[in-house]
Amino acid sequence: MARARKVFFRRRKVCKFCADKIDYIDYKDVKLLQQFIPERSKILPRRISGTCANHQRPLQQAIKRARHLALIPFTTD
Amino acid sequence: MRTYELMFVVDPRVSDEEVVTMTQDYKNMITTGGAQITSEENWGRRKLAYPIDKLNEGKYVLLYVSSETGKNSLPEVEHRMRQNDKILRYLTVRTDEDLKRAARRPVTVRTGASADGGNTDGGGEPEGEEEFNHGAR
Numbered sequence: 001m002a003r004a005r006k007v008f009f010r011r012r013k014v015c016k017f018c019a020d021k022i023d024y025i026d027y028k029d030v031k032l033l034q035q036f037i038p039e040r041s042k043i044l045p046r047r048i049s050g051t052c053a054n055h056q057r058p059l060q061q062a063i064k065r066a067r068h069l070a071l072i073p074f075t076t077d
Numbered sequence: 078m079r080t081y082e083l084m085f086v087v088d089p090r091v092s093d094e095e096v097v098t099m100t101q102d103y104k105n106m107i108t109t110g111g112a113q114i115t116s117e118e119n120w121g122r123r124k125l126a127y128p129i130d131k132l133n134e135g136k137y138v139l140l141y142v143s144s145e146t147g148k149n150s151l152p153e154v155e156h157r158m159r160q161n162d163k164i165l166r167y168l169t170v171r172t173d174e175d176l177k178r179a180a181r182r183p184v185t186v187r188t189g190a191s192a193d194g195g196n197t198d199g200g201g202e203p204e205g206e207e208e209f210n211h212g213a214r
Contacts, residue, residue, distance in 0.1 A: 023179030027170070028084075028139070058175070069084060069166050070125040070135065 013050025017059070025058045027065035033072055037063065041073045078173065080115070081142040081151060083107075085158060085167035086135035089122055093136075099163070100138050103154055107142055110150020115141045129165045 016035070017025065025032070036044045036051075036059060043063055046056045066072045083103075087096050096119075104114050120137035129135070142149065151169055158167045 024176055069168055070127055070129060073126040
């Protein structure tokens with residue numbers, strides 16, 4: 001029964017940056033950025049991570065900068 | 078006032094001393110161009126996320142630059158770095174605007190998020206990472 005209910009219950013996603021009050025997303029913070037690049041090293045979409053638009057934009061920028069400097073990969077194979 | 082971050086990756090076969098002298102060269106260029114070095118970080122040898130020129134490691138150097146008048150010689154510095162084969166990558170980022178925006182943003186964004194997530198706030202935090210997996214299924 002509990003399992004059946006779980007299907008309908010969706011925990012509300014909260015933007016990590018809003019919750020943790022991170023306002024400047026630094027491209028040097030590899031640990032932070034890595035949470036948003038799953039296995040294939042693609043940028044995690046907002047619909048999955050729950051990041052708000054205001055934070056997804058600088059996050060995307062930061063990831064791309066970090067990629068350029070080879071801090072995080074473009075792809076994994 | 079404008080602030081910049083200048084990060085560059087040096088070929089790991091270059092000795093540490095040479096990296097220091099190279100860095101000093103660039104710093105001199107920056108200071109003569111009318112800007113100041115506020116701080117400097119040397120990350121040392123670090124594994125690259127992907128090979129560059131068949132190299133798997135690089136030496137990272139980071140300079141924080143500030144320019145009171147906005148005048149600077151960073152374009153020249155970049156030009157020099159582009160010509161230097163020992164520099165694998167470089168990146169200059171202007172940071173003052175983003176930091177300023179970040180300093181005044183929290184109030185507006187925060188209120189919306191806390192109103193929505195108010196009831197799940199207690200148990201919500203540790204489950205955050207699991208949520209990604211659900212979605213990626």
